Amino acid sequence: MKNTTTSKHHYFYAVGLSYKKADAATRGKFSMDSTAKTHLLEQAQNEGIESLVVTSTCNRTEIYGFAEHPFQLIKLICENSQGSVEEFQRVGFVYKNQEAINHIFRVGTGLDSQILGDFEIISQIKTSFIHSKALGLVNAFMERLVNAVIQASKKIKTDTEISSGATSVAFAAVQYILKNVEDISNKNILLFGTGKIGRNTCENLVKHTKNDHITLINRTKDKAERLAGKLNLIVKDYSELHLELQKADVLVVATGAQNPTVDKAILNLKKPLLILDLSIPKNVNENVEDLEGVTLIHMDYLSELTDETLENRKKHIPEAEAIIETIKEEFLVWTKGRKFAPTINALKAKLNDIKTAELNFQSKKIAGFNEEQAEIISARIIQKITTQFANHLKDENTMVDESIEWIEKVFKIEAMAK
Secondary structure (H helix, E strand, O other): OOOOEEEOOEEEEEEEEEOOOOOHHHHHHHOOOHHHHHHHHHHHHHOOOOOEEEEEOOOEEEEEEEEOOOHHHHHHHHHOOOOOHHHHHHHOEEEEOHHHHHHHHHHHOOOOOOOOOOOHHHHHHHHHHHHHHHOOOOOHHHHHHHHHHHHHHHHHHHHOOOOOOOOOHHHHHHHHHHHHOOOHHHOOEEEEOOOHHHHHHHHHHHHHHOOOOEEEEOOOHHHHHHHHHHHOOEEEOHHHHHHHHHHOOEEEEOOOOOOOOEOHHHOOOOOOEEEEEOOOOOOEOHHHHHOOOEEEEEHHHHHHOOOHHHHHHHOOHHHHHHHHHHHHHHHHHHHHHHHHHHHHHHHHHHHHHHHHHHHHHHHHHOOOOOHHHHHHHHHHHHHHHHHHHHHHHHOOOOOHHHHHHHHHHHHOOOOOOO
16 A cells, blocks of 8 residues: 555554464564563654554564654564564564555454454553553554554454354363363362463363362462452462472463473472463473473464364454455545645645735736635635545545645645645
């Protein structure tokens, strides 16, 4: 798309990486916590970037923003994470203007999620948007775009069944446990980490396994106690992790640590242990597989599992895409109008200047010149001319940038803003 710029040299980009090309280890290098995201936004401000939103989840790290060149945004990601430019070039993506708009709509509506129909990402986009807005890094285009994506997400969730059934890795983890662990209701389940994925996993475990042997451990014990209180579960101190690991038949790790918290050195096992690592970066060292009886499953594998629910959701993709197209078209119409409005206003001002000069000249030259009538007629002509130009710029087949440049060149005008 050649129409989505805020100036002649700034374009809208979506840059980043996701589960589609980057494995869990690479995504872990590029992941950013809230402090890193704040630093990134502050750096963007210092570097003169007008508008920018950054998201970093277990499945993707992405920036949506304006720049002269996408490397300005890639640089921000690499300088505020552990990832390198070379790694980004290998697994990252760059979308510009129309492609970037298409991408954020698909991400925000769950069509680009690792598990189709997972709507958790839209709340993360909202949070990131609020963060950017608080720092003055949201322009009118970005605000309108994010609101349009939120609107599409709500409508798809309400009007289609694309989010029915399993909606997250947390649910997929429980499905895996149910299918692969016999007599699960009598097994000892240990959940380490009670963040969002941990909470969702825990709730699904309670609901689907009918198990009352679930133990929670979290570095911050009061968080685990709050969750346990709701679900009537057991809480142990973080210091007791190595003891609880010996008792466990199933271990679910969902911490937010930047380095592995579980490795073979702390496993003194007396029986087989199934470990599900739902963390990004990985929180379970792969050396645990050196131990006999240990099975390690990472979230990337869980996300590849397909079941009837996921297959059924695919049937609703066309319906969801139709909703996106309708709302996106409304946004693009607004964008196009916003883009050429300054040029039309500048053209009208130029024509009014010509009119005023000509009426002054003719009033002095022609005896009995009726200036009032001439004013009415010329004003109507100017309105018809500017309307004709506006209709041309609204036409979907018009190359807006080229037409604006031509109008400005012919009439020797320069709009105040694009």
